Amino acid sequence: IGVCFEEKNLYESMTAEENLKFFASLFGLKDVDTTGLLERVGLADRAKTRVAGFSKGMRQRLMVARSLVNQPMVLFLDEPTDGLDPVSSKAIRGLIEEEARRGAAVLLTTHDMWEADELSHRVAFINEGQLYAIDTPESLKLRYGKRSVKVRARVDGEVVEDSVALDAEDTGERLKEAVAAEGLLTIHTEEATLESIFIQMTGRGLD
CATH class of the missing domain: 3.40.50.300 (P-loop containing nucleotide triphosphate hydrolases)
Incomplete structure (x- = not known):
């Protein structure tokens, strides 16, 4: 040891x-x-x-x-x-x-959730002696994350953001429109972070 x-x-x-x-x-x-x-x-x-x-x-x-x-x-x-x-x-x-x-x-x-995400095969959330969750980082993020895509585009000289739900009936059409837009800047999934999941579970931040 x-x-x-x-x-x-x-x-x-x-x-x-x-x-x-x-x-x-x-x-x-x-x-x-x-x-x-x-x-x-x-x-x-x-x-x-x-x-x-x-x-x-x-x-x-x-x-x-x-x-x-x-x-x-x-x-x-x-x-x-x-x-x-x-x-x-x-x-x-x-x-x-x-x-x-x-x-x-x-x-x-560690209190560094990014570090825990990068290094760990499995993570456990413990707060005041209570075990809230234990699983792989990926499983936790999939379970508690939003099933949506955030789109950032420049419209009339201003940067605007929109969130496209992946389970909506018009998801495919909206994503096609976003990708084809001339002012498209970025498009990425809105994945939960381990820090946001910890706060969601425990109701408190990382001290």
């Missing part, structure tokens, strides 16, 4: 490399590829730097690396991209996908 806590609990007087070696020793491991782990989270050049001098984002990346020292088959990640810039967040998401492909079961807790 590997765990990445939301709360940073690293040894600040130790270097990044020493932190990884120490936690590896708790598993009885001596020959851990600390360089490889640090490279995966973009900290290879800070291996000999004490954690006390690390930024919040650097500490978060080191926490993720630490959770992998024993090559766990079950990985618990609590807000793993918290405090990271977009580039670092993308790298960590890529690492999570690599671990899943390796065969590890990854349990991710």
